Amino acid sequence: MKSIVVAYDKQRGIGAAGDLLWQRDLPADLAHFKQLTMGGSIVMGRKTYESIGRALPGRENIVVSHGPIDATDVIAVTSLEAAYAAAHGNIFVIGGGQIYEQAIAGVDVVYATEVQQTFPEATVFFPALDDSWQERAREPHVADDRNKYDYDFVTYARTSGTR
Ligand SMILES: NC(=O)c1ccc[n+]([C@@H]2O[C@H](COP(=O)([O-])OP(=O)(O)OC[C@H]3O[C@@H](n4cnc5c(N)ncnc54)[C@H](OP(=O)(O)O)[C@@H]3O)[C@@H](O)[C@H]2O)c1
Numbered sequence: 319m320k321s322i323v324v325a326y327d328k329q330r331g332i333g334a335a336g337d338l339l340w341q342r343d344l345p346a347d348l349a350h351f352k353q354l355t356m357g358g359s360i361v362m363g364r365k366t367y368e369s370i371g372r373a374l375p376g377r378e379n380i381v382v383s384h385g386p387i388d389a390t391d392v393i394a395v396t397s398l399e400a401a402y403a404a405a406h407g408n409i410f411v412i413g414g415g416q417i418y419e420q421a422i423a424g425v426d427v428v429y430a431t432e433v434q435q436t437f438p439e440a441t442v443f444f445p446a447l448d449d450s451w452q453e454r455a456r457e458p459h460v461a462d463d464r465n466k467y468d469y470d471f472v473t474y475a476r477t478s479g480t481r
Pocket residue numbers: 323324325326331332333334335336337338362363364365366367369382383384385395396397398412413414415416417418420442
């Protein structure tokens with residue numbers, strides 16, 4: 319199965335200046351991301367890989383780039399299709415914007431963290447989900463000592479027969 323894992327703000331912003339908008343202010347989202355993806359194959363664009371700065375442990379890291387990737391602990395591929403073909407486990411497409419745009423039509427589930435805040439500095443956005451998608455679960459959380467913003471963990475799936 320193929321899914322997308324993403325965190326976006328109220329305007330669907332996901333990044334600015336090569337980094338996350340909330341940087342280290344939402345550790346609960348990082349934990350959620352880890353729980354979802356652990357043991358699977360994560361597919362990411364070259365810029366997201368560089369932003370993370372290393373391969374994430376316990377997962378097969380697959381990086382999409384037109385050029386070579388100088389790392390021995392990731393699988394480098396030159397297209398999204400090649401990324402899917404290289405994956406051995408459940409596939410989680412983890413961004414960023416360019417890769418989400420290309421992947422959205424072909425995935426079954428979107429695991430979204432909806433951050434209840436607007437970050438005007440956002441320059442990279444997640445595409446809007448069309449009518450073929452339906453919200454299946456929503457888990458709201460309020461800000462606390464460690465997490466600066468309210469956020470919801472939301473699962474979207476395609477309505478049957480639309481793809
Ligand atoms: N909030 C979130 O959930 C989340 C998740 C991930 C990332 N982000 C943010 O998103 C931003 C990065 O997104 P982005 O859109 O700038 O970059 P990106 O999607 O991470 O990577 C883009 C790069 O991927 C490669 N690529 C894309 N399509 C390709 C294709 N069809 N074939 C071969 N290579 C392809 C190219 O690499 P080459 O130039 O090397 O050819 C391209 O420059 C950062 O700010 C990051 O922090 C946010």
